[in-house]
Amino acid sequence: KAGVTQTPRYLIKTRGQQVTLSCSPISGHRSVSWYQQTPGQGLQFLFEYFSETQRNKGNFPGRFSGRQFSNSRSEMNVSTLELGDSALYLCASRHAGGRDEPYFGPGTRLTVT
Amino acid sequence: AQKVTQAQTEISVVEKEDVTLDCVYETRDTTYYLFWYKQPPSGELVFLIRRNSFDEQNEISGRYSWNFQKSTSSFNFTITASQVVDSAVYFCALSETLNTGTASKLTFGTGTRLQVTL
Numbered sequence: 674k675a676g677v678t679q680t681p682r683y684l685i686k687t688r689g690q691q692v693t694l695s696c697s698p699i700s701g702h703r704s705v706s707w708y709q710q711t712p713g714q715g716l717q718f719l720f721e722y723f724s725e726t727q728r729n730k731g732n733f734p735g736r737f738s739g740r741q742f743s744n745s746r747s748e749m750n751v752s753t754l755e756l757g758d759s760a761l762y763l764c765a766s767r768h769a770g771g772r773d774e775p776y777f778g779p780g781t782r783l784t785v786t
Numbered sequence: 787a788q789k790v791t792q793a794q795t796e797i798s799v800v801e802k803e804d805v806t807l808d809c810v811y812e813t814r815d816t817t818y819y820l821f822w823y824k825q826p827p828s829g830e831l832v833f834l835i836r837r838n839s840f841d842e843q844n845e846i847s848g849r850y851s852w853n854f855q856k857s858t859s860s861f862n863f864t865i866t867a868s869q870v871v872d873s874a875v876y877f878c879a880l881s882e883t884l885n886t887g888t889a890s891k892l893t894f895g896t897g898t899r900l901q902v903t904l
Contacts, residue, residue, distance in 0.1 A: 706891065716877065716894040729882070729890045761829055765892075774821060775892065777831035 675700065677766050677778035685784045691752040694781045698745050698766030704728070705747040706775060707739060710761040719762075722747055723769070751783075759785045788813045790880050792895035799868050799902055807863045807898045809878030815839075819881040820854065820861045821892065826874045834876075837861060868902045875899045 678697045686692050698705050706729075707719040718731040722741035739749040745766075751758055761782050765775035789812040799805045811820065822834040835845060837854050845852050849866045865872055879892040 708892075715896050716879075716892075718891040718893070721890055728888075729884065731891065763831060765831075769888075774819075774833050774836040776833055777823070779828065779830045782829070 677764055677776055679762075679764050679778040679781050681781060682779065683782050683784075685786060686754050687786055688754055688756060690754050691750065692754060692783060693748055693750045694762055694764075694783070696747045696749075696764030696766075696778060698747070698764075699776055702766035702768050702776075703745055704767045704769060704775075705741055705745065706765045706767075707747070707749050708763045708765065709733075710763060710780070711757075711759070716763075719749065754785045756785050759783060788815075788880050788882055788893040790878050790893055790895035792878055792898050794898045795896070796899040796901070799900070801869060801902055801904050802867050803902075804864060804866050805868050805900065805902075807865075807876050807878075807900070809861045809863065809895060811859050811861065811878070811880045813880060815883045817883055821879040821881070822852065822861075822863050823877045823879060824874045825877060825897070831877070834863075865900075868900075870902050870904060873900060873902045 680695045704723045706721040708716050710716045720739050721729040725741045736752045741747045761780045763780045764778045767773050767775045791810045818839045820837045823831040825831050835852055842854050851864045853862045875897045877897045878895045882891045884890050
């Protein structure tokens with residue numbers, strides 16, 4: 674079974690631009706979550722989508738948004754990029770929530786200059 | 787609010803030594819799940835174990851073992867006879883339970899960097 678895939682793996686953007694990251698979950702998994710990892714703040718939850726609906730949201734500004742498609746693939750968008758948005762963005766998928774564990778993708782490393 | 791504390795920032799051991807990584811958590815949920823993940827230099831978080839709050843049985847998987855103690859809110863991870871390939875950052879995590887009873891977001895500890903040398 675293929676794992677969670679994320680594209681692109683690396684990205685360099687300029688302050689003020691916007692960016693879209695993509696995540697394809699493990700086949701059959703309906704829940705997708707996004708996390709931001711930085712040296713200063715560690716791993717922080719951004720949001721979770723289940724069946725195309727946002728089920729939970731972390732404490733991030735409105736510049737961070739996401740969506741999930743009918744095939745469970747998910748995208749997250751960051752508008753008006755700031756230097757502090759430089760991070761590793763990790764996507765995780767799980768079957769439905771509950772007792773199962775999230776499996777993480779390799780991440781997208783975003784650098785904002 | 788949920789909280790996970792990994793007090794050990796970095797541990798260095800020589801190969802074949804045993805090492806224990808500590809994890810202490812705080813939650814008001816009566817049902818919750820605890821996890822351990824390994825993050826090698828490549829960056830991907832690799833799932834190691836899940837434990838639910840009703841199951842306090844310790845678990846052993848090869849050289850890995852986990853000790854869950856609800857009375858002290860701890861979920862410690864021991865690697866027996868460590869190897870160089872065990873070098874990585876290890877994260878303990880706690881899941882939040884929504885009103886529907888579904889486990890949702892993970893709250894991570896700050897991680898413990900394990901360095902195993904020859």
